[in-house]
Amino acid sequence: MTLLNRLNISVPIIQAPMAGVSTPALAAAVSNAGGLGSIGVGATDAAGARAMIAATRALTNRAFNVNLFVHATPTARPAREAAWLDAMQPLFARYNGEPPAALRTIYQSFADDDAMLDMLLDSAPPVVSFHFGLPDTDRIKALKDAGITLLATATNLDEARAIEAAGIDAIVAQGFEAGGHRGMFNPDAPDDKLSTDALTRLLVANCHRPVIAAGGIMDGAGIRAALDLGAIAAQLGTAFIACPESSADAPYRAALASDAAHHTTMTAAISGRPARCLANRFTAWGAGTRANPPDYPIAYDAGKALNAAAKAAGEHGFGAQWAGQGAPLHRPMPAADLLTLLHRESQ
Template identity: 40%
Template sequence: MYTGNIDELLGCELPIIQAPMAGVQDSELAIAVCQAGGLGSLPCAMLSADGMVEEIKLIQRSTDKPFNLNFFCHSMPAFDPEKQQRWQTTLSPYFQQLNAELPAAENGASRMPFSHDIADAIEPFHPRVLSFHFGLPEPDLLKRIQHWDCTILASATTLQEAHWLEARGVDAIIAQGVEAGGHRGMFLSQDTSTQISTTALVPQIAQQVRVPVIAAGGIADSRGIQAALMLGASAVQLGTAYLLCTEAKTSSLHRAAIKSERSQHTALTNLFSGRPARGIVNRLMSEQGYLSDSVADFPYAASEVTALRKLAESQGLDDFSPLWCGQNPSGCVEISAAELTLLLACESGMIDCQYLHDEPYPYSI
């Protein structure tokens, strides 16, 4: 079990990490969290190299504090026309209902894995923290970034994955419980029955690894933070709690779903990308089954669903939108991400609450 100082490892003042959330945030959210003393994160998996560079420049112009760059490490499967056609056939009736033509199958993907080209783009910025989802980069690429003197984080959803990551030299392990919103970081197996709760996962990993453990999944307030730390975590990572913050780019339809009773029903689904991810149940999930064998491979499956999403959202419908959300949306408040980070730190006993206001803070989570 790790007994060192996680703040020194991460370079931030507070052991609070904002989870990288592709599609609902950009540099603005990361900056706000960094300025409050937490570790802000920039999701890079859906950014081009040029877009990534621009976002990094924006962060570095706004703060001199460390921030996290997050990447996917999936193996790109060969494009399978037959699987793609089967997926298109499944979705065809929805296009007809929206009076639109089914788009041609595209041999392209919106989510690309970390590569030497990406490393070339970010190396000049001397990144302080890098985090990875779906495992780690290939050995030669991992060795390259380990020479950058940066902190490397990676997600584990099982004890087996945690051991695998530690054996390859990660500096800290993000223990992602099944409650977490968005994509599961699972990479040694795609069997969702292996996925367990944060409260079960964190102590198991913390007891058996020597690197610090970062708890993620279902943590929405100070009670969740304190519980995670008591279970052996050295820090916490929150994503869903930031979805309603003023700096988040969460769409109006997504925000409305989070604020409604619908957010009490989330499920793991592979329908939006081809990999299991947790979101608020909507029409596509209800009608096609949460986990379907007819879905095209990740990340190619997203192409047709993205087209459906755009058509439906233009009509004010979230029927085909990936409404990523964890199982505990109770901490979502419509305030600045900086305020939320300070509030979490205050109510967790990390800082003096007088640091916020002389009067009682207007929000409580």
């Protein structure tokens, strides 16, 4: 039995768990329409994740995915963090805001979060996926013993082989076109910046686990191409941002519909890790600064504070407006309608 059949997924489309955008309503709408909906819980704690899982279960009786961040434990570097805040000081001053006195680790990696593991074992969502790396073998075994299907993101062949060796059920091949955070295990390592097509074919040819293509896929033609390359499904994130069920705010939606969608850029300035988003004031500042951001997600503490100050002053160009290179192809409509359209186009 194939992975999709085991999960009763009739449409080979996965809605990407973009943190800050995906919601229980969005995930449930996609799952109810035959795909695999996703919620991102990496930026919350066990209680918040439990509430999101319960809310999703209240809206669907079909399989859905719960995504976790498995980044390296951040190292506090007071001098580097102070230099980063100093570099951002003129931005805070421009919008009458005060930078944090010190930066915090605003959420834990799943690798360090025992409460999150206990909650997942208790709630046993159908699918759990990992981004930024892999948890240890004991955590993987515990989740698999609970009957949970596991996915993990790879940006190159070495990461994919590590995922396969760990016994993960399927590999998400994240091309450089993808919106949101790069799933690189080591953000300081050289990035080959493989495209979705090249990476998907590379992993299909060299790995024994099923491959899910992700990055820049916005319509049925893109889905069909991914399937023709040997992927079992396509994962789409940016395509769902404009759906009414997403939590994207009005400025985010307006930016997605603007010329900024034609100029997505990769930046580490917002969070401390490379991520693709719509070009805005924050990405422009990040491209010009010579300061090095603190570790992820410590740097995100400063980014969120700056965005809050700017929004209070009526400026919306400092948000984390994640989007992939296919952003201009987005089509605003309810998620179920979009999934039906995508499936029809891919035939």
